[in-house]
Amino acid sequence: MPPGTKVFDPGWVADHVGQIVERILQHLELTILPLILGILISLVLAIWAVRQQRVYAPITAITGLLYTIPSLAAFALLVPITGIELITALIPLTTYTLLILFRSFASGFTSVPADILEAAEGMGYTRRQRLFRVELPLAVPLMIAGVRLASVTTIGLATVAAVLGGEKFGGLGQLITEGIQTFFPTKYLLGAVLSVVLAFSADFLLVRFERFITPWAHARVGGG
């Protein structure tokens, strides 16, 4: 290794493992909380939209509108109300998930074939039983496709939260920001690489999860 400024300094990394882990955990917090909130809100909205088709278009319009608000603008608007707190970052990160999640959840429910719904009704499922035991399980593959997309998007977007969070909850974005400000490539490269690794891992885990909970969707013809 040549002396002087290195593009990547493994020594620094080894010395700052604690800090790096903390940033990763912060980033996970910035990602997982909005996703869970987004999933819950979208699920309610999607069930509503499937029951009452006329609300589908307005919900799509509103979630689309929320998606177009730039994240920095959203932070600026929220700071006077919620202060420089984690919640200020979580609100826009949550609303950004809604467009993707709502659409994929709604299409998950509408993908359930009519004959299956009719069979369920004819055999005496109550509406609630049908929703939770038939429609929801069958919507899962499309729902998870949406969650995969939303999680990758949120992991990327969460780096912007560094402008608010700083040391407190800035996540991997904080590593990147600091690295750029101090002309220290190791830091911002690490931040960027870890974001990508996080995104890939999340996607991979969701794929595995989907296979695990929907074995029926992957059953081979003629297999057992």
Next chain:
Amino acid sequence: MADQSRQAATVEFAHVTKRYDAPTGKEKGKPTPGAVNDLSLKVPAGKICILVGPSGCGKTTSLKMINRLIEPTSGKILIDGVDASTRELTDLRRSIGYVIQQVGLFPHQTISDNVATVPRLLGWPKARQKERAEELLGLVGLDPAKYRGRFPSQLSGGERQRVGVARALAADPPIMLMDEPFGAVDPIVRDRLQNEFLRLQETIAKTILFVTHDIDEAIKMGDLVAVFETGGILAQFGSPLEILAAPASEFVARFVGQDRGLKRLSLLRVSDVPIRPAVTARPGDAAADARRRVLDDPNRYLLLIDPGNRPLGWIAHGDIPADGPLTEALANPSSPQLNKRTTLKDALSLMLDADVQTGIVVDRTGAVQGLLSIDTIADKMREGEHAAAFDQVPPPEPEVGDLDPADDPGATPDAVVTEA
């Protein structure tokens, strides 16, 4: 199935009408598709009643009013005398088996779980659900060990349809509603499923209401057939033989088709017509004696049989040697073998295929019982064409229902024919 009181129930439509918003504009005045107009009919317990008619005639609407997927505009549907509209909705539906054309199996559940759907809704203990699913898979001819853990996507169309039937039977409902249950499978599989279902019905004896647009299926499957006309009007209600022999209107006559004489043959069996004795001999018998005896046969053919009385073949009078023993080499082995349960339609078609005048009627062991000639069948067919009214046809005792399974346990209710 141990509980006989639940085995089957009567289903009665009492002046049932279903009206949909009338068409407007150009279509004004035309009947609305799916409407039902003052339908009254009664299906006795344990019978298969087929609702048949052109599309939009209200047959499916009628079916769905029984489990109240559709509510009638007026009139009542009585199940064992009880007005269905007074029953709690899910409770009513769980007591009625329901099979639809697209089957509607739950793709996310295993075959075993699919079959146990209604028992699960009824809160049966897990072990009993499982046991019942296994029993029913066996009943519809699917090996539980092989199928229980599979998903519907891993089954063929015919297998899925069988699972659909098993699922409908799971809680042993007294009534089954079947909406074109065999409509989505190819004709060969359909024929097999129909036969299997008729055989199954001999054991389960449910009250079955079955919708189809196929008159041949209606005639084959029904103890009773309700022919619907566009506008939801019941055009005729009776046994298949009644409807074929004496269509109540021009519409019914057209709907059952020009070939109703031929269709009648598919309802009649070899046991319904007289058979004549065969002149038989065994290899080794004296030819001279056989040559003399064969003159008694109108066609002068000798039937050579083996020691078990099974047919070996024909020897024409002219081919029988004047003396010496008969040998098998003399026999011409071409004639279809029929049994008492072969339909006359199949018998006729076998004889035409083999280009012969006579079929050999054999029993379960293959032993010769007598001969059936093509003329006998033709007579029977003409009898139907000329039947003026109901008095010439047998009482509405169903053809398929009166089969005694003990008579021939291996046979399907349809033709059992062994080629010679």
